[in-house]
Amino acid sequence: MIFFKRCFPSISFVLMFVFGLLVSCNKSSKYRDLPEYKFFNLQQQGWKSKRVTQFVSDINYTATEVPIQYYLLKDNQADYAKVDSLYQVNSKERIIEVEFQHTSEADLLLKDHTNKTYKDAVKYIAFTIEKDFTVITSSNDTIPCSGVNFERNFKVAPFKRVLLYFNDIPPNDHIKLIYQDQLFGNGIIKFNLTDSPLKV
Known part of the structure; x- marks a missing residue:
């Protein structure tokens, strides 16, 4: 006792x-199924997948997958239910952020690096570069890039950044990004985005 x-x-x-x-x-x-809970989890993960960097000829090429909810939420502040329903409609889309940075932080669009005039290099990275990117899915499907957005930073940041858009990729597929570098002439560069997609 x-x-x-x-x-x-x-x-x-x-x-x-x-x-x-x-x-x-x-x-x-x-x-767990509430949109607020899902977005909280994405925020805790920093909104992005692990950055994958390849270093070729004094240039760092970095690819990062960004969940589309991040961009949907920017346009629909705090309307989690609307963002979640928009995501369900667009769940097969992927956005990949690619950054190019020279080791000396030189402007990569100068003729020294591209063999193009500055104006032509800007046109290329803003429009034509999308044809240089494809994605290989887990089931070995090859998906071409469906669009590109060149983020102009007006020489404030030492890197150049493009957002790439891909369609028809199952949400749970792991992907490999393939870049055939026609801008800087460094051949084929591969990025295994194995930790994506981010879990919500």
Whole structure:
């Protein structure tokens, strides 16, 4: 009896801990499907997949997958239900951010690096570069780039960045980005985006 009295506080603590754990597990499964919960998880992951960098001829080529919810949320501030429904419609689309940066932080669009005039290099990276990118899916389908957006930073940042858009990729597929570098002439560069897609 004395032993039971001495152990009772610790037994009740263990029972309360187990009960609290069960309640919290039940609660988390209840809220797991809410859009707010999904976006909180994406925010905790930093919104992006792991950056994959390849270094060729003094240029760092970096590819990062960005979930489309990030861009949908920017246009529909705090309307999580609307963003979630838009995502369901567009769940087979992928956005990949690619950055190019010279080791000396030189402007990569200068003729020294592209063999084009500055104006022609800007045109190429803004429009024509999309034909240089494809994605290979887990099922070995080859998906061409369907669009590109060159983010102009007006020489404020030391890198050049493009956003690439791809369609018809199953949401759970891992992808490999293939770049046939026609702008800087460094051949075929591959990025295994194995940790994407990000989990929501």
